[in-house]
Amino acid sequence: MPETSTSKPPENMDTFLKGIWKENPVFVQLLGMCPVLAVTNSVINALVMGLATTFVLLMSNTLVSLLRKLIPKQVRIATYILIIATFVTVADYTIQAVSIEVHKALGAFISLIVVNCIILGRAEAFASKNTLGRSVLDALGMGGGFTIAVLCLGVVREVLGNGTFAGIPVFGESFEPWIVMILPGGAFFVLGGWLLLFSWLKQRKKQTELAA
């Protein structure tokens, strides 16, 4: 990547924004699917999951970036996993302390943040090669993109499957909830639907470009 002093601010902005949109970890890179599908049956669960993942991503990217010159090449993956597992343990105990109900609802999936490929992927592909500042921006962008994606699923599934938004009813009494949205199958359908929407938009954009 060419780096000149004049293009610094937009480039930093780009580091942040690419995680949110152009390289969105869920919708574009299809990484970290398990938590995306498993805990998005309500808005609150999805939000907590998104924030916890962003926290772990931020901390691990920070530490990996700071230690990047000290970690020997051969054992780097093992080191990254240990760093990530430490911060996941921190997040796990924090959520447990703040709200035992949310902790119960998310269950083993908080611990499973360890094996979320997004985090290891960013440590290996970005933080191990870049300065602290850019790694932090990258973590925030990717974490933000992940949070937006889980919220996209969580909102659709809770509103349609339960008739509520974060616990508050949004439809009248007569609304019949779409039970399938809360069921495991619904998770696949909603994610499939979002991907379909994005690929349709992409195709349409390509067609208008061709026509122009």
Next chain:
Amino acid sequence: MVSESHMFIFLNACLINNFVLSSFLGICPFLGVSGKIDTAARMGGAVSFVMFVASLCAYGIHNALVAINAPYLQLISYIVVIASTVQLVEMIIKKFSPALFRALGIFLPLITTNCAILGLALFQTNRQYDLFQSMAFALGAGAGFTLALVIMAGIREELQLSDVPEVIKGAALTLIVAGVLSLAFMGFAGLGGH
């Protein structure tokens, strides 16, 4: 929970609460390696084996950590053991079947970050299974994972020959098929007399 029979635990992990289709564990290989039945079956075999070994190790580690009263080390020790087991399996496969080793490619080391394995270890600890229950759980989970992967690969092989709209091709189609499959597996819900 502790009194569940071994057969029920096996069926539960394999069919009723299939690891892939209803607990969403191991989605990455499920979406990635399910292109061909052949590769899918081998991947399933490798994952099942790692699951079985990791489950035994996790049982031992859990008891050791309880004995020294350090539960906060659980996650870290599990992931280290799983990573070493995967390394071991990789070396064994490379030695005895280089063809399989090449066919699995990058997905073999990625078993480390397969949430199905860590999920299995965490679930069996949460549910306080004893040694034999853990073994039944691991075998059931492995069988369920392989089953889901092979069915999916079968469907996708058929799909290659059918005429689907350009826009839905790829991940979107796979996910929607997975959703239908997941609904089908809900039919097993009555199994085991609950």
